[in-house]
Amino acid sequence: QKEVEQNSGPLSVPEGAIASLNCTYSDRVSQSFFWYRQYSGKSPELIMSIYSNGDKEDGRFTAQLNKASQYVSLLIRDSQPSDSATYLCAVNKGGGNKLTFGTGTQLKVEL
Amino acid sequence: EAGVVQSPRYKIIEKKQPVAFWCNPISGHNTLYWYLQNLGQGPELLIRYENEEAVDDSQLPKDRFSAERLKGVDSTLKIQPAELGDSAVYLCASSLGQGYGGEAFFGQGTRLTVV
Numbered sequence: 001q002k003e004v005e006q007n008s009g010p011l012s013v014p015e016g017a018i019a020s021l022n023c024t025y026s027d028r029v030s031q032s033f034f035w036y037r038q039y040s041g042k043s044p045e046l047i048m049s050i051y052s053n054g055d056k057e058d059g060r061f062t063a064q065l066n067k068a069s070q071y072v073s074l075l076i077r078d079s080q081p082s083d084s085a086t087y088l089c090a091v092n093k094g095g096g097n098k099l100t101f102g103t104g105t106q107l108k109v110e111l
Numbered sequence: 112e113a114g115v116v117q118s119p120r121y122k123i124i125e126k127k128q129p130v131a132f133w134c135n136p137i138s139g140h141n142t143l144y145w146y147l148q149n150l151g152q153g154p155e156l157l158i159r160y161e162n163e164e165a166v167d168d169s170q171l172p173k174d175r176f177s178a179e180r181l182k183g184v185d186s187t188l189k190i191q192p193a194e195l196g197d198s199a200v201y202l203c204a205s206s207l208g209q210g211y212g213g214e215a216f217f218g219q220g221t222r223l224t225v226v
Contacts, residue, residue: 034215043220098159099213
């Protein structure tokens with residue numbers, strides 16, 4: 001079992017819709033969770049951090065964390081073509097700064 | 112504030128040749144990561160430094176890869192000799208030390224092509 005799992009996609013949504021990206025992780029001691037956006041040919045860019053159960057909202061982005069289910073998700077409201085990118089889920093295990101990434105989900109927002 | 116700076120951005124070398132990548136982290140960031148990213152994959156950790164100490168290098172192919180972080184600031188990753196399979200993007204990232212949540216910020220990466 002991979003430490004961080006994501007559906008590789010592509011996930012296609014129409015412009016203006018809600019995009020839902022999901023991630024599961026295997027290590028229960030994980031404490032910090034991150035979403036990165038990566039455009040083709042660019043490096044990953046941190047867009048959301050979440051540390052406790054529940055929802056965290058930042059503009060059109062909402063991160064959701066459920067530690068009991070070992071599940072973290074990212075919702076993008078009012079999706080725009082500029083949101084088309086690969087979204088990487090990253091998990092930081094407790095006790096240190098070891099940051100492990102999933103393989104990423106490719107999102108395509110269609111006009 | 113300057114972000115993570117990497118150089119070079121691109122490098123093309125012949126197999127069996129050596130190559131080195133340089134990274135300057137965000138000022139004040141004690142943790143430095145080197146990741147390797149293949150096309151269509153997520154970043155894979157090669158080595159993590161806390162200040163000048165390599166605390167996680169289990170995924171670093173030590174027969175050909177080496178890294179150093181002198182004085183706990185800049186870091187260099189070296190490959191000698193390079194193989195065709197080393198063609199990838201090498202990413203450097205930095206974060207505040209342990210206890211600060213672990214938000215990591217990436218440099219622009221070095222795209223290595225081994226021919």
